[in-house]
Amino acid sequence: MQHYIDLSKWTKCAEGAQREIYQSPDDPDVLVKVIKARGRGERGARKSSRRLQWLRRFRRFGAYMTFRREIDEYLEQARKVNSDEIFDLPIPRILGLTHTSNGLGLLVERIANRDGTLSPTLSQLIFSGRLTANHMQLVDQFFDRCRDSHIVLMDINPGNFVITDRSGCEEIFCIDGTGEKQFFKIYASSRFLNNVRLKFAREKLLKKIARHVRVAQERQRAEQNAQPAAYPAPN
Ligand SMILES: Nc1ncnc2c1ncn2[C@@H]1O[C@H](COP(=O)(O)OP(=O)(O)OP(=O)(O)O)[C@@H](O)[C@H]1O
Ligand SMILES: [Mg+2]
Known part of the structure; x- marks a missing residue:
């Protein structure tokens, strides 16, 4: 079981406005999503350039709010799939959370x-x-x-x-x-x-x-x- 991922050994394969996406060197079906450095502050606080949004820094889940929302939705959908049914949701499987060299990462199906x-x-x-x-x-x-x-x-x-x-x-x-x-x-x-x-x-x-x-x-x-x-x- 992997508790920490050194991303220098993974390949960056894509990025969005907020996150960088890395591909596992061992498992072709696994990606990890990490929040870009400019979006996360000390202890995972949310960094926002917009004025008036500075209060958000004190919100729970900080820079990782999107992880929280995605995990919530995944849990709600995945719990409805019975063990004898095929998982065929139009969203990737969420495989878990992990610590990485670039902060907390969300492991997902590639x-x-x-x-x-x-x-x-x-x-x-x-x-x-x-x-x-x-x-x-x-x-x-x-x-x-x-x-x-x-x-x-x-x-x-x-x-x-x-x-x-x-x-x-x-x-x-x-x-x-x-x-x-x-x-x-x-x-x-x-x-x-x-x-x-x-x-x-x-x-x-x-x-x-x-x-x-x-x-x-x-x-x-x-x-x-x-x-x-x-x-x-x-x-
Ligand atoms: N599960 C996945 N399977 C395949 N490709 C993926 C997956 N997740 C992300 N990607 C690729 O990585 C890119 C960026 O990922 P994602 O959209 O999660 O980042 P983001 O920063 O949250 O995006 P946004 O710019 O919408 O805020 C996607 O556009 C897509 O090309
Ligand atoms: Mg996106």
């Missing part, structure tokens, strides 16, 4: 493709021109699944969803942003309110996807215009 590479996010698929109609159907199915299973989401953006082909067909996973942000857990307590929120969350995600697609197309056009013409223009 969502990968059949070829072993990290599964791409919806953002990456858009910007590499690989977003398909099937991916959009998977987005719809994901929100249906959240409604049926009463999954609470707090952070909706295309970088928080990955598409994997690991089972032979494409599947969607929400790898970040589950759990409730509200002080009073209204969405966790009420299916009805959560369903209303999921409707807005789906629309918000679709808008963000559409915006990303527009930006990707503009970039592509700009690149094409910057390229020299294949044949010299006639005089």
